[in-house]
């Protein structure tokens with residue numbers, strides 16, 4: 163097969179083989195299904211079909227062992243594989259592309275890729291979820307300050323706080339399965355945009371590749387990249403969550419907080435300051451969200467106002483996708499062991515939670531239970547809090563007399579019972595924790611949803 167682009171300049175801008183070779187497995191998988199269908203439909207002989215399948219499998223082996231010679235003059239992964247096949251099988255190899263266009267071929271490769279990638283990301287998310295669950299269980303009783311506006315708000319359980327991330331990740335998995343479900347439609351048979359005069363069987367190919375169904379509209383089949391957008395959106399939201407977790411790890415490991423210690427292997431030193439242990443891994447997870455958001459925005463921009471059907475613009479969907487998958491997996495893969503190795507300074511969290519100003523809401527609710535309207539109770543406790551600030555005293559350091567000057571209903575027994583521990587219990591956080599841990603465990607026993615059969 164002769165390369166058909168003559169100008170070096172044109173070749174340079176159109177060539178994609180240096181990045182789309184990442185799709186070699188999906189491409190060959192699709193070609194094998196296509197060729198088997200051609201044989202079944204009598205478009206090529208059984209011998210030809212077998213010979214092509216065998217040679218495609220040989221090419222696959224060569225690629226995996228690094229023996230395959232990729233050539234830029236053949237533009238992309240599709241033409242590289244096809245050219246190698248023709249070189250080896252002559253006229254028989256030249257029958258591979260019967261009834262097919264690179265437009266439906268690449269649409270297929272991308273769907274197969276997104277399907278597999280969703281599965282891999284979900285599995286990696288589950289590992290992080292397991293680490294979070296173990297962390298929560300190992301420190302189930304540790305009390306810490308809960309924050310709003312990054313100001314101490316109410317005493318909570320550390321385990322409750324970290325489990326919040328479990329549920330974010332659970333929703334992320336749902337988004338990846340959605341993207342995979344939407345990609346679950348086989349575009350092969352759509353041709354360049356409007357099918358073929360040959361008696362192909364798109365349903366057969368769809369079935370062979372484990373898709374739930376074949377395309378309904380050939381024009382949509384070659385033009386649609388929604389599933390890539392959805393996948394990148396799922397990656398972006400996941401990275402939002404990972405960056406929030408990373409930020410909290412960074413914050414908590416500062417000397418100012420000292421709530422946790424990030425284990426040595428996940429910190430780095432400074433080239434100048436010998437005492438430093440920097441949380442670089444967490445910082446990079448926090449920062450890498452940026453490139454993933456960028457890839458989503460980039461594809462949105464590529465697709466915006468793009469006329470139907472296939473346009474070469476669509477080739478720009480790949481590098482961002484591949485980089486997002488690599489980035490997201492790298493972050494998830496290091497986060498799981500990093501979370502497992504975290505040292506929790508329960509004492510430090512506990513003593514921070516002793517700050518009795520965080521019990522102000524409990525006092526207001528005590529007054530509500532005694533029949534005072536909430537807004538009134540709120541105002542009383544607000545006054546007490548400002549008195550405390552003025553006197554430089556904690557809520558618990560006020561004498562009964564001082565307190566009763568604000569409200570007669572406050573008594574010694576209640577004051578005595580006013581502790582971070584009781585506050586956490588009174589808000590039924592231990593029960594909430596137990597319930598969510600039980601549910602989380604049940605969820606993890608169920609494997610991440612897989613769409614289609616694996617090859």
Ligand code: ARG
Pocket residue numbers: 178182238264265268472474476477478
């Ligand atoms: N490399 C192309 C892409 O990624 C394959 C399809 C090319 N089709 C075409 N008609 N030029 O989209």
